[in-house]
Amino acid sequence: MLEIPQRFQNILRRHLPYADSGEFSAADELAGLGLDSMGVVQLLVDLEDGYEIELPDDILDEETFATVGSLWRALSALLASNDERACPSPRR
Secondary structure (H helix, E strand, O other): OOOOOHHHHHHHHOOOOOOOOOOOOOOOEOOOOOOOHHHHHHHHHHHHHHHOOOOOHHHOOOOOOOEHHHHHHHHHHHHHHHHHHHOOOOOO
16 A cells, blocks of 8 residues: 655645545545646645655656546655665765
């Protein structure tokens, strides 16, 4: 089961007018929780500001924004990639 971090949930919740106060599951559909096209734009800005990253255009598609889990997987992969570049492995 994919764990959705609280920090991500807090950012996400501000853009989902139909979400209750409970925990999100990876399968929760973002459109069903009220995310619309304007909300996507605002959410992108908040994610970029909140995680100090820039989301590349190639991940900004319907599949990424289908569910809470798909968005978190895309974001966490990007964060992991940035961490690897920031802290290169020691040379042998």
